[in-house]
């Protein structure tokens with residue numbers, strides 16, 4: 148099985164630093180005293196909460212339901228009591244808050260009822276649904292819901308299914324350990340993906356600095372009698388980027404404007420395949436993941452950690468050394484500094500690196516770009532980072548987009564090689580989020596304009612209609628008046644003199660009374676089928692309303708007396 | 719000599735008629751410049767520029783009557799874009815730049831007078847006579863037009879909070895985060 152390999156342009160070879168964390172076997176982390184499970188852990192819509200404060204939840208019980216197709220469910224990582232559903236710090240570079248379910252474990256770790264299924268006997272649609280409801284998302288770090296990617300394109304036949312075990316980021320070894328210890332599960336998961344997508348070939352790409360993983364995977368494939376090809380790819384960052392790995396294994400280049408299924412190829416991470424197998428064959432949703440703890444710590448290694456475990460608990464497992472001054476989530480090339488250690492482990496947390504001034508020396512000051520072109524040579528997407536940098540820096544975002552800013556995968560190769568120490572990726576991230584925000588503003592402005600124009604039109608139309616009605620009424624009156632002119636004349640003179648004022652007041656009072664009765668009789672009709680959050684909100688509003696209503700009940704009486712009296716007084 | 723004059727005259731007639739035809743055939747409805755300017759304005763329709771809406775202001779700019787720095791919701795960013803489009807000098811904004819805001823109705827106090835509904839240019843308020851009113855967050859442009867008409871002063875403006883969905887990476891110069899890289 149000789150596999151012809153292709154090359155991607157650019158790339159760098161940073162020191163891998165992987166050795167320390169692969170010595171120890173995979174360990175299972177203890178249940179922490181408190182779990183904070185964010186509801187929004189994947190790309191797509193925010194799942195709706197399914198539990199309330201005080202509920203007892205079982206291990207694997209859904210606590211957030213996927214709210215649309217591109218979304219994935221979230222589950223309780225262990226059994227316990229929900230003590231809060233509130234905004235908590237997110238594992239995000241901003242350190243902002245996100246809606247989370249806080250669970251106090253009861254230590255019994257009691258599973259919800261699980262069903263093991265055979266995917267071959269199920270409709271493909273059903274399998275995708277199970278994957279969504281089990282919260283299976285891309286565990287390589289992109290956290291894109293897997294069931295969406297498992298829908299083959301209607302027009303293009305699927306040629307290759309690429310399974311990504313390259314793990315090119317320095318320091319990171321979670322996929323390596325998973326492949327060494329749980330190869331069989333991965334291969335069975337890949338078989339599920341294969342049956343859903345029906346590709347012609349299945350290629351498992353692993354960087355050649357992981358010979359043990361290649362060997363175990365090969366053995367597992369053979370043992371299970373599958374015809375998957377396990378391919379060792381040359382070690383070069385970012386070989387584990389989905390587009391780079393596809394390029395290396397199939398020679399296909401996926402442009403930013405296209406999704407890979409349109410090119411007849413799809414790519415999944417090994418950990419995703421493993422979690423899909425657990426979900427189908429054991430009914431176990433994604434409630435934990437393997438995280439590499441490494442860097443400036445006493446005991447680097449890989450741990451299987453429950454989602455929602457606060458970072459400080461996780462870090463304590465590895466024992467950070469005294470001079471640790473920062474923690475990076477993700478790899479050193481693409482990760483970010485954790486702003487707050489109370490943030491929880493989420494599905495995207497593949498690695499936590501403790502940093503120290505010696506491990507990550509502070510960067511040299513940023514110097515002007517000398518247009519040496521080193522960044523362009525290193526860019527795996529054949530972009531021109533120096534041009535992108537120039538345009539991002541001067542906020543010339545239109546031009547930056549012309550130079551394909553959105554093809555940039557933020558791999559960091561350009562910043563890595565830049566002799567002027569320019570944090571290029573930071574500029575690109577800044578430019579991208581600025582462009583997105585402008586797009587949002589623009590959409591809002593367009594919508595506002597449309598609504599404004601619609602409103603004006605409606606006003607005009609209503610005015611015209613009213614004028615027309617009045618004209619018609621006037622015409623009708625004129626027509627009526629003509630025959631009995633002498634009789635009609637005295638009538639209008641009579642009424643106003645008697646009690647115009649009083650009648651008006653009485654009418655108003657009656658209307659108010661009617662409105663009050665109506666209000667009292669009114670029952671909200673849309674009270675069933677509400678989500679927990681809505682129900683809670685209603686309860687809160689009712690609570691706030693109670694005292695006011697009591698006050699109001701006292702007032703209308705007083706007013707009622709007045710209004711009832713006034714007409715009489717006048718008469 | 720005569721031929722030369724004839725040729726020139728003929729040329730003039732041909733070209734003139736072609737131009738005349740083109741001006742009828744390719745007539746542009748409306749003023750394209752106004753549309754371009756309007757696309758830059760935030761469409762808040764707040765009237766803070768002193769015109770009754772974004773379009774009148776756009777027309778005034780196109781006519782050269784109005785300055786380009788009168789739209790507070792557009793901010794400096796808007797001024798810069800207008801300056802770019804029109805080839806004018808960038809000027810400081812003729813008002814205080816405010817963060818984007820959102821109207822919030824205190825539902826306890828609302829008496830259901832519908833005055834705010836009538837004031838809202840984008841129909842972002844829902845409610846009916848004598849019923850509680852509320853602002854549809856996603857539609858509110860933050861124009862403040864509903865604040866004044868409310869007889870019981872129950873509408874307040876609040877800056878839109880930064881959430882993960884609208885959070886932006888900062889300009890690297892203001893927040894120097896050391897680039898992380900392998901030793």
Ligand code: SF4
Nearest residue numbers: 516518519520522565
């Ligand atoms: S590597 Fe740095 S200095 Fe060289 S061209 Fe790129 S941005 Fe400029």
Ligand code: SF4
Nearest residue numbers: 526555556558559561
């Ligand atoms: S971060 Fe972007 S521009 Fe820089 S090397 Fe990677 S893909 Fe190219």
Ligand code: SF4
Nearest residue numbers: 762764765767772789
């Ligand atoms: S100030 Fe700006 S947003 Fe407000 S009406 Fe004028 S142009 Fe429109």
Ligand code: SF4
Nearest residue numbers: 838858859861862864
């Ligand atoms: S709700 Fe108020 S602030 Fe919001 S768009 Fe309507 S009038 Fe303007």
